[in-house]
Amino acid sequence: MIAEDLPAEGLLVTVAPTGAETAKADCPALPTTLPELVETARACEAAGAAMIHVHIRDDDHRPSLDPARLADTVAALRAETGLVVQLSTGGSVHDPLDARLRVLDAAPDSCSLTLGTVNFGDDVFLNPWGFVCDLYQLSQERQVVPEFEVFDLGQVATLSRLLDRYGLPYGGKVHVDLVMGVPGGMPGTADALVAAVAAFPAAVTSWSATGIGRTALPVALAALSKGGHLRVGMEDVLTLARGVPVTHNAELVERAVALGELAQRRPLTPSQARTLLGMA
Ligand code: KMH
Ligand code: ZN
DSSP, rough: OOOOOTTTTEEEEEEEEOSSSTTTTTTTTTTHHHHHHHHHHHHHHHHTOOEEEEOOTTTTEEEEOOOOHHHHHHHHHHHHHHOOEEOOOOOOOOHHHHHHHHHGGOOOSSEEOOOSSSSTTTEOOOOOOOHHHHHHHHHHHHOEEEEEESSTHHHHHHHHHHHHHHHTTTTTTTTTEEEEEOEEEEEEEEHHHHHHHOOOOOTTTTEEEEEEEHHHHHHHHHHEEEEEEEEEEETTEEEEEEEEEEEHHHHHHHHHHHHHHHTTEEOOOHHHHHHTTOOO
């Protein structure tokens, strides 16, 4: 593939349409089946998304890391969209570490890689240092581009430690996603975002941010004002405003694109996103 020039004002919009935390019974609009996910991905690509962060569900709509299902999902998204396909290695808080490592067997373009353990509401999202190192080295070996998920400020220091020990990711770019406003992690505020961005190692080449729930808008606006990119989707946000439920992930992508337009940023195409992330 020929590397495309990247416009300075380009905005990477990533959609995280499903997650592992919301029950289908509580939110029928959540895409939990493969046909629903593909339809969502197509609509979100048309609305301006360039990457999709994927969690899959089983036939009962429960979170799953089933290897065959993951491979089928990657194949279907590649066949039906041009989106950069990122599989979650975070899974749900109940998934064992070895199953999370096996996600890379599905050969996605990208994988999430969380840089440390964090309280996650009443649960614990476990990411011990040894696991972070194993997952990182596996991503290098399998030529999968990691997206470094940061839930708390100390995890930025862990990114420096990881890069110092094992070098750059496959593709040579370092892309970070700030996940803000999780009960147990850093708050979804402009102040916390500025502190995290200021602490990034020099090797970081791009970053996005997402705010959980009602922190979505303050985080998105702060990210745009600091030159960051946006992750949106029903993994993190289920209402557009108080009492106004999201009925389709594309609504959140459209809102991200509209916010970007106000900030004079234009959505990157999937092909431009591949250049940004070191995949081209
Ligand atoms: N579901 C959370 C426990 C990721 O996808 O890598 C973790 C999560 C992060 O969503
Ligand atoms: Zn996720």
